[in-house]
Amino acid sequence: MTTLHPAVDTGPAKLLRRAPARIGAQNLSLLAALAAVLSVFGVLNDNYLGLDNLKVIAEAATITGLLAVVQTVVIICGGLDISVGSQAGVASVVSAMAFTASGSTALAGIAAAIGVGLLIGLLNGAVIVYGRVNPTIATLAGLAAYKGLAQLLSDGRAQGYVLGDDVFVFLGRGKIAGLPVMVWILILVAVAVHLLLKYTDLGRNLYAIGGNDTAARLAGININKYLIAVYALIGAVAAVAGILLTARTGSGQPVSGSEGLELKAITAAALGGCALKGGKGGVGGTLLAVALLGALENGLTVQGINTFWQNVAQGALLVLAVALQQRRSGERPVGLPG
Template sequence: MSMTTSEITGKSMLQVLRGHGGVVALVAILLFNMAFTPNFFQLQTLFVNISQVATIAIVAMGMTLVIATGGIDLSVGAIMALAGALAPLIFLSEFGTAYPVLGVALAIALPLLVALACGLFNGIMVAKLNVQPIIATLILFISGRGVAQVLTNGNLQTFSNPQFSYLGTGKILGLPFQGWLAVAIAVVLYLVISRTTFGRYVLAIGGNERAARLSGGPVARVKIGVYMICGALAGLAGLIVVAINSASDAARNGSLMELDAIAAAVVGGALLQGGRAPIFGAILGAVIIQLVKYTLLANGVEDEVALIAKAGIILVAVYVQQARKE
């Protein structure tokens, strides 16, 4: 039975939406804000959104690598809280006060190493002990933030340290430093995925792990590696949040970031069953997630509704993924 011209046109339009849904969604959000959100295109609004997008994008890129291997990481928010709690403790200590430059350097390096170790823990649980990723990372999801609150006695840590705060408030060519940092990380990860053996194994494992094992691929090492990268990026995002606020709140830093990161990765084109690692797509997804939240809040919609909207975005993205298989 032949298809009519209207059916062909409709099918073609649906294919375009499925293939470029993220771009279509972004354009729709921008047009809505242009029409209904006051001051949306002011520089101050741009800076605020870039600052928020950068942290989501950085974590989402790490999450994209994990998802590309067929895994998931629920611990990123807790790792953010842990890294963010450690930093002020270090440069506000006696050593940090006596040696301010070394104190700031250590306050960046040590939390990142701890975050890397958290990723190593997740990777070993998944790759060596064969624990399901959602269970393995749930351990740190529960305990990581608790450790952070124990370290800070549950108190808000405030500070004034221009050197450390540059991570969150510095600007290069008039744009927030963390935005440039997110782009640099994206370029590096894109090259890793597209130009290195490690990147090819990441995609191979997600595409067919059994085949990757039979071909002699270092499946366990690659899985551990992506969880370590994800952990390190979550730790970096935690430091940026603390630097933006000049305060560390272990109860709030990274709260629900696992939701934002997974949503951004999926909206950006990552397949939940693995096999794809669209790094720049993760940035696009982060932009969409942040703009949805900003748009709702700027138009008087409560934050709780924003959570429902994010869940709806994930649902639509999963539907689009399933439709692509048909």
């Protein structure tokens, strides 16, 4: 008797069947939403899907993307940073002022901004760890304090003019292989953070801290050091975002361009699949959410819709993302019987 063996599932068909599981339901939903947004606005405006406008979307989303990527890291380990937009504003002002004071040396401005960003990040981490202040409260205070600091340093006005310098022009308007330099910087940061989270012990420890900090502590993980390092990382990357803001606008911006970035970063991380209680999330989903927010914002602008509706949309998306997380986790809704 001949024994029949089931056909071996190989080749492209196997890859196609496994693709949804590998990509994840969250990311597939984001891809579908992004495709829908692009399709709708592409129909409404012939130039929306043009290469020039897509580059505009990418450039505009870069600064948000940088902050969203590091927001992903801090949310994974159970924290939050509401002050990232204000940190970028301080770095923007410092980069322009240091550039001017040093006799038009771009590297001086860049180094000063990153140094200040690191100090701010370390301060946030120290307040949270050693002051035992809730991360949300600590960084909410930082949101106000750093915004005030940026305004004090700049007297509330844009500072300097940096577009006479080749380095700033290259950062803000240069291109490599057809893509804006700003986008390449986001790609490099995102890839580095992805590799850190997925393939290193440091990344695994961050997930462990966010998933169960008591178990992580009993396993010998020094949670305090990790938290301070994470907030220092946020400060440094927020400084890079501030430098790019300066390069893009041509001057140091204390508030304009950085206000509201914290909401966009948190919304992108939540939409991308980060559990706000920690222990879950990834860079890929966050970047898809950044692209979705950028495409939506640009589409509303192109259609001449009042920009205030963009804030309404962002707030609604954040609530939707958290509500979906609650349902998927099976947690009882607050205030309702089980």
